[in-house]
Amino acid sequence: MENITSIQNNRVKAWTKLQTKKGRQVSQTYLIDGWHLVQEAINHGGKLHAIMATQAQYDLHQAELPLGVPVFFIYDDIAKKLSDLVTPQGIFAEVSLPTANRAPQYIHDGAWLFLDAIQDPGNVGTMVRTADAAGFTGVVFGAGSVDPFAPKAIRAMQGSQFHVQIASGDLKEWITEFKRNEFVVYGTQLDPEAVDLFTIQPQTQFALVMGNEGQGMSTELAQMTSQNLYIPLAGHAESLNVGVAAGIAMFALRQR
Template sequence: MDDMKYIESKKNDEIKQLKKLSATKNIRKTGTYMIEGFHLVREADQFDQDFVKLLVTEKYSEDRLVKKYHDIAVTVSEDVANELSETKTPQGIFAVIKVQDASDFKEFSGKWVMLDDVQDPGNVGTIVRTADAAGYDGVITSLDTADFYQPKVQRSMQGSQFHLPIYRMDINQAISLAKKSELKIYGSEVNKQAKPYTELDKTDEFALIMGNEAHGITQDVLNETDENIYIPILGQAESLNVAVAAGVLMYGLQTL
C-alpha cells in the first residue's frame, strides 16, 4: 500500500530493537515477542492474538493481513527480513505480538501441565505442542523454566501457544491456586516408590508436574503433590527424555 512506512536499512533503530526480541530478557521487559512465517502469523491472527506490529517484505504488501493491520504494518527490505529472521530463507513476514498475561489468572479447571525448571527450550516447546494435541487446558512454567517465547521454544511449539493458555508464574503459587480450584496435583518422578501411571484412577481435573531434566521435581514441590507417579522403565535406560515422558503421561492420564 502506498502510504505504508518502509524500512530499508537493517541499521534502523526500530529494527535493532526488534532484533533484540530474540533474547528472553527483552521479551520480558517489553511483554512482546516476535513470530515469523506466513502460516504462524496467519494463525496468530485467527486465534485473536494481540498484534503490536506487522512487518512484511514487498511480496506480502497486498496481503489481507496488511490491510487488516494497516495502522501497525511496515514494509521492510529483504535485507531487514534477513536480519530479523531466525531462518536461512525468511518468508518475509513477521509480527510482534503480546505475551499471554497471567496477572488476571485466578482459577484452574481441567487438565494442566506444570513445568518445574525444565531447562531445554526444545523440551518446553514440545511439551506445549503435546499438551495442545492431547487436549490439555493449559501449561504453567516455573520462573526458572526456559521461557516460552524465545525462538527455540517457539520452533518446537509450532503455534500451539495460540491454542491454549501458557503462563509463567511462581510454581508454588500455581500449585496453591490449583489446589484451591480442587485440582489433584500429580508429580512425575523417576522413582519406583511412586505409583505407576497406569494404576492411577483417572480424573478430569488435575495438574501434572514435570521436573528438571537432571534433577527432577524440587523437593518442596514434591511435598505438595497428592500423588507421585512414574513411568515403568522396562529396559536398561536410566530415564526418559522429559518431553517424551510428558507425552506418555499426558496421553496415559487422558480419557481416550
C-alpha cells in the first residue's frame, strides 16, 4: 500500500484526467467515487485497477476490499481533487471501460434501450438505472449522446453500469439489425401514426428509442421504427422529462 500525500503526485494527475472523456479514452479506464459504487464494482465484476481511500474509509471497508487490487492511501485534499462533489466520501476506484462493444446483428433477445442524442448526464444516469430496474438487457448510446462514463452520469447510474450492457453505435444500424432479427423497435414520438403506449402488450424482446431532451427523436430514426408510441397525459403539462418518460415506457413495455 502506497501513501500519497500530494496532489502533484503523478498518480493523482493521471486519476484526475479520468474526469475528462479524452483521459478515459487514452487510459480505457474511468473513476468511480464513493463506497456504494466501489462496492457495486467489487460485487458485480468490475475490473478494478486501483482503490484510493482516506485512512477513515479504508478502516471502514478494509474487510470488503478485494485481494490483488492495489490500494493507495490519500488525504482529504486529494479526495477533493478527484471528486466533483463538495464533500466526497474519500474512497474511489479506477475501473476498466467495457472492452467489448456488442454487434447488433448478433443480438437475438432481451429488452434494449436506445438513446438518441441524450445530452444531460443526469438523464442518462437515470435512464440506465431505470433500465436496470425494469430488467432491460442493455443500453445503446447513439450519436450526440453524453459519454456514459462522465462523472455525473456515473453517479446518477448508481452502479447500474455493472448490471446492464452498455454499448454505443449508429442507431440506424442498430434499428436495422434489430428489425432483421425480428425485434419490434418502438420509438417515442408524438405524430399522427403514434399509438397509446398503454395499448401495447408487454413483452420480453424489443427495443425502445428515446430522443433528445429538446428535439425528440430524429426524423430519420422515427421513420425507421416498427411503431412510434406516445404517453397520454391527463393533466395540463405539455410534456414529460425524458428520464421520466423513459421510465414509464420501460416498465409499461417490459413483460415481467
